[in-house]
Amino acid sequence: MIELRDLSIRYADDRPPELAHVDLHIEEGELALVIGRTGVGKSTLLGAINGLVPHFTGGRLSGNVVVAGMDTRDHPPREMADVVGRVGQDPVAGFVADTVEDELAYGMEQLGVAPATMRKRVEETLDLLGIAALRGRSLATLSGGQQQRVAIGSALVTAPRVLVLDEPTSALDPGSAEEVLAAITRLVHDLGTTVVMAEHRLERAVQYADSVIAMPGGGVVRSGDPATMMIDAPVAPPVVELGRLCSWTPLPLSVRDARRAARPLRGRLADPSPRARPAGDVALRAKGVTVQYRERVAVRDVTLQLAAGTVTALMGRNGSGKSSLLWSLQGSGPRSAGSVLVDGVETSGDAKRGSTSGPQIGLVPQTAADLLYLESVGEECAAAGPEARALLDHLAPGIDDGQHPRDLSEGQRLSLVLAIQLAGRPRVLLLDEPTRGLDYTAKALLTQQLDTLARDGHAVLVATHDVEFVAGLADRVVVLADGDVIADGPTADVVASSPIFAPQVAKVLAPQEFLTVRDVARALGDSRELG
Template sequence: MIEFSRVSITYAEATTPVLSEVDLLVEEGELCLVAGRTGSGKSTFLGAINGLVPHFTGGHLRGSVRVAGKDTSQHPPREFAELVGVVGQDPLAGFVTDTVEEELAYGMEQLAVPPEVMRKRVEETLDLLGVADLRHRPLRTLSGGQQQRVAIGSVLTAHPKVLVLDEPTSALDPTAAEEVLAAITRLVHDLGTTVVVAEHRMERVAQYADRLLYLPGDGSIRSGTPAEILADADVAPPLVELGRLAGWSPLPLSVRDARRRAGPLRDRLTGRTPVLPERVAAPVKLAASKIVVRYGELVAVREVSLDLRGGQIVALMGRNGSGKSSLLWALQGSGPRHGGKVDVGGQDPKSLKPHRARKLVGLVPQTPGDLLYLDSVDAECTQADLESEAGAGSCRAMLDRLTPGIDGGKHPRDLSEGQRLALVLAIQLTARPEVMLLDEPTRGLDYHAKRHFGAVLAELAAEGAAIVLATHDVEFVATAADRVVVMAEGDVVADGPTAEVVVASPAFAPQVAKVLAPAEWLTVDQVAKALA
């Protein structure tokens, strides 16, 4: 179905190709997982499937890419619209209408699908992705995860033969991600759709994949079964890392397979307890009392009170639309707040000018590109140093810790989603605010980048900062967070130490906890230290 023949892709002014002499064949009805570190070329590979690379992005493509026998060099991307459906990393950037139902129908209108067929497909897709109750909602009022499901649905209604998805579950809560992946696997098994998925949260997708395409970063692509490739790949989900540690062969890809083999490992861990980071909680840095946020008649945050202490990393979790982002914006002062008070060192951030508020409370939004406005990475870093009154090179050093090797002359809009997020994180962290609020901060980051990011957050916490992460990344929460607050329909429904909250939750438990339950092991590192 998809054939790459000696494909090399080089962008203007680049000294080395992003992809080099790639030969591979993806069969009809396969689910392919594309994996690799941030900036390794995954988005370029996906864009080449329907000709967006190089027709839209520029650069030079040598070799040939064929989809169902159709050569991308001979046909513009618009001629692949019916054949290849593409969902990018930023759903909002791809929307062209105002409401959910209109967006689902728009692609079919362009393909001249008869009205009676359009109506039927819209209803099927609303049910398939669980968004029927959102049909009349304006797209911009949806949460990031809801927008992502609508973006996938808008492509599915055209019934493409090939579906290309770039980070499709990155903004989804665990339950919603499972629903979307179940829908995708139904398309593969029942309709023979070929699906190519690039996803950093490999723990969600690996067990469903027929093939893993691994980009080591040198321009090549390794192709094979997930178990074969993950045996020595430098990016791997926690389950595979646990299998390597325990010496299991073949490596397990699902919690079910791992639990069947985990008896001896559980016996070895009997009587041992996880080593937890020792952080001394400082006094309260931010006190929020009875915060209320409304959008028309919808109450997004319902009288939430929250104390954030210095030296503590708090994970804010909950299903999509539960009010997490609204609460963060209300705490920072830039978003709406219809009731309640926020106190940071005797001041309310909402009453301060933006540059003063940023010193007290920093915020990285779900769409970090909104904070970038200069024409190069170096310019953004220099401006961040000036505004934060930090030493020259501070922001660049922070960026290199998160994602090393980004070209300083590149325009921020030309970066991958993960690189752009790392740049905004570096800019915000350079200011060293008293309170740091991060909305889905690990979207687009590979496992290595998340490890570095976790170390940076630990340093900030050690210096006395209070940190809040609104996230669906349960594996990162297990590694980084001291405390978990769970929201539902605008209310706080759980608040306590990480292990106590997540181990008891089927939805928010990390893979290691599921395999080794009922013991409160959360990460592979904890298990490794105990065995050592």
């Protein structure tokens, strides 16, 4: 179905190639998972499949990309629209209509699909992705996760033979991610759709893959069956890391396989030691916070305290009110009722870059690029202060000062915004889905930065769907549902027993409350052979 023949892509003569002499074959009806660190060229590889690279992005391409018998050299993206459906990292950038239903219908209208067929496909897609209740909603009023599901639906509804997905679950809560991946797998198995998917959250996707395409860097691309490729893959999910730690053969790719392999290990592990980060004084006090948009109540009478020296995770399904709560805490979002004090001072101000809203409270929004307005990475770092460049190099090394922020990958842009905000060292830091587009290494570096910030006496609140990130960082978890707080407690107490929010290691080693591979390694000490 897809053939890459001696493919090389270079954007500039003074930069190394994004892809170098790549030969790759993807069969019809195969789910191919593309993995690699942030910035290694995954998006470039995906963009080459439907000709966006280089027809739209520019650059120089040598070799051939042939999809369903069509060479992208001779067939620009518009001629392949009915063959290849694509969802990029930023779903909002691809929207052309105002409402969910209109967005789903738009692609079929351009292809001249009969009205009766259009209606049937729209209904099937709404049900497939669980978004029927959103059909009449304005796209601008949806949460990031809801927008991502609509974007996937707009690609699916045209019934393409090839579906290219760039981090399709990055903004989805765990339950929604499972539903979307189940729908994608159904397309592969039942309809023979070929899916090429780049994904950083491998704990969600690797078990469904028929093949893994690994990009270790330097333009190199390797492919093979998942079990073989994950042995030395540059990035790996927790179950694979646990298998490597315990020398399990074959390596498990799913929680089910890992639980079987872990039976001897569970019997020999002592209970995990509690985390030692001490809490300080209360830095932020929120009382009775309510956020209402016309008739819809997004946040209802929330009372919350954030202690200095701690990291709190804010979790909940898409549309539960997490972003609305963050904006109201920061002071620039609407607040229908309630009060928010940081060190005794009421929050107010705006979320423009450089503003910390008086009592030193910073917010990294879900669309991090909204805070970038200068012409180069170097200018952005210089405007933020002397620490920003060093922080960026730590989070995402290799980004040139001269690059325009809009030319960075989603993960690189997020790293830049995080560096800018962290450089100000705010008393309270609020982050909305900060791990979108970040690989495991970048997330580990971000964890270190936020841990350091907390240990220095700052309070951190992170709204996220990334359960593995929460397991490795958070002291406490607050769960929202329809604007109400339904759970609030220590991380292990809240997530370990949850079938949705539990990290992979917790599921593998239950009932013991281990959350991360690092916790297991610490417990094993010098007795790794016991696994």
